[in-house]
Structure formats: C-alpha cells, structure tokens
Amino acid sequence: DQQVKQNSPSLSVQEGRISILNCDYTNSMFDYFLWYKKYPAEGPTFLISISSIKDKNEDGRFTVFLNKSAKHLSLHIVPSQPGDSAVYFCAASEDAGKSTFGDGTTLTVKP
Amino acid sequence: SQTIHQWPATLVQPVGSPLSLECTVEGTSNPNLYWYRQAAGRGLQLLFYSVGIGQISSEVPQNLSASRPQDRQFILSSKKLLLSDSGFYLCAWSPIRGETQYFGPGTRLLVL
Numbered sequence: 001d002q003q004v005k006q007n008s009p010s011l012s013v014q015e016g017r018i019s020i021l022n023c024d025y026t027n028s029m030f031d032y033f034l035w036y037k038k039y040p041a042e043g044p045t046f047l048i049s050i051s052s053i054k055d056k057n058e059d060g061r062f063t064v065f066l067n068k069s070a071k072h073l074s075l076h077i078v079p080s081q082p083g084d085s086a087v088y089f090c091a092a093s094e095d096a097g098k099s100t101f102g103d104g105t106t107l108t109v110k111p
Numbered sequence: 112s113q114t115i116h117q118w119p120a121t122l123v124q125p126v127g128s129p130l131s132l133e134c135t136v137e138g139t140s141n142p143n144l145y146w147y148r149q150a151a152g153r154g155l156q157l158l159f160y161s162v163g164i165g166q167i168s169s170e171v172p173q174n175l176s177a178s179r180p181q182d183r184q185f186i187l188s189s190k191k192l193l194l195s196d197s198g199f200y201l202c203a204w205s206p207i208r209g210e211t212q213y214f215g216p217g218t219r220l221l222v223l
Contacts, residue, residue, distance in 0.1 A: 032210045043201050043214030093210045103154035
C-alpha cells in the first residue's frame with residue numbers, strides 16, 4: 001500500500017503562471033513533509049519542507065501548504081519559469097531521517 | 112561543506128555478474144546513509160538505510176546487500192545481478208535525527 005501518492009504523473013504550465021503540485025498521504029503518523037526537485041540523470045535536491053505543526057511555509061517563489069485533516073499537501077510555484085521543468089517528489093517522514101517518497105510529478109513549463 | 116560522491120556514474124553488466132557501487136560522504140560525521148533505486152518512470156524506492164557503522168536495515172527483500180565499513184562509506188552489492196536490477200541507484204545522507212536528505216549524482220545500471 002503506497003503511503004505517499006502523487007496522483008498526477010505530469011503537469012504542463014505556461015511560463016509566468018502558477019504551478020500546483022499535489023500530494024496525498026495515508027499515514028497519520030507522518031510529521032514532516034518535504035519536496036524534492038530532480039533533473040534527468042541527477043540526484044534529487046531538497047526544495048522546501050514543512051512541519052506538521054504548520055500549515056504553510058514559503059520560500060521565494062515556492063510555497064508548501066499542508067492540510068492535515070485531508071492528509072494533503074501541495075507545492076505552489078509562482079511565477080513558473082522554464083528552469084522549473086523537472087520531476088518533483090513529495091516525501092513524508094515519521095522518523096527523523098527516514099522518508100517515504102511519492103512517484104513524482106513531471107512539471108513542464110512552456111515558454 | 113558536505114559533499115556526497117557516487118561511482119561509477121554508469122555501469123553495464125551482464126546477468127549473473129557481481130555488483131559493487133560505492134558512496135562516500137565528506138564534511139560530516141555519523142550521518143544516516145541511504146540507498147534508493149528509481150526504476151524507469153517510477154518513484155524512489157528505499158533499499159537500505161544505516162544509522163551507524165555496521166548497522167544496516169533492509170526495506171525490501173531482494174538479491175542486493177549493503178555494507179557500511181566506515182562512518183562515511185556505504186556500499187551496495189550483489190553476488191549475481193538480475194535483469195530486474197536495472198535502474199538508477201541513488202545514495203543519500205542526512206544528519207543524525209535530521210529529515211532532509213542530500214542525494215548523490217546517482218549510478219545508472221543496465222543489466223543485459
């Protein structure tokens with residue numbers, strides 16, 4: 001049973017518009033959530049995170065929202081840029097250091 | 112600053128041959144270490160993680176094994192590779208009791 005799900009395998013957005021990537025989880029013990037960005041043939045890089053005691057965390061163009069009651073989090077990128085085109089992984093942790101990853105969403109930002 | 116190295120970058124191996132992938136971390140002590148595999152079009156599957164020298168936890172049954180002979184060295188091995196072992200292998204580290212993981216550049220393994 002997959003505990004972290006990213007139901008949209010791909011998303012295409014026009015440059016300058018908002019990108020919204022979604023993630024759902026089933027384990028109520030998860031208390032820390034992360035987003036990673038991955039380019040082809042490279043390792044993922046950490047993007048932004050949020051603790052379960054918060055419902056929003058913002059870093060520049062990136063904002064993560066957490067809805068604990070719905071077991072849902074989302075990553076907003078505003079404005080989207082062509083360089084944001086990559087695979088985005090959602091991850092959740094209940095035990096410091098050990099995370100469960102979703103399958104990823106491929107974001108394409110069109111110029 | 113901390114850096115993580117993986118080698119080789121690409122490997123083509125015949126079925127039934129052995130495997131050894133190495134990962135080393137610099138600039139930190141006593142990190143948690145992880146091995147992941149990403150199959151084509153899929154997410155990251157955690158294979159092994161280690162919280163200290165000689166301490167290895169396996170997440171999925173398979174013909175792979177891991178070892179941590181030194182604090183900042185993590186090795187992924189197999190005695191006999193299967194076709195299904197093909198994929199992109201990633202090593203990662205995190206600070207002890209830290210959530211954020213830092214990934215290496217990965218090794219692309221093709222088993223023929």
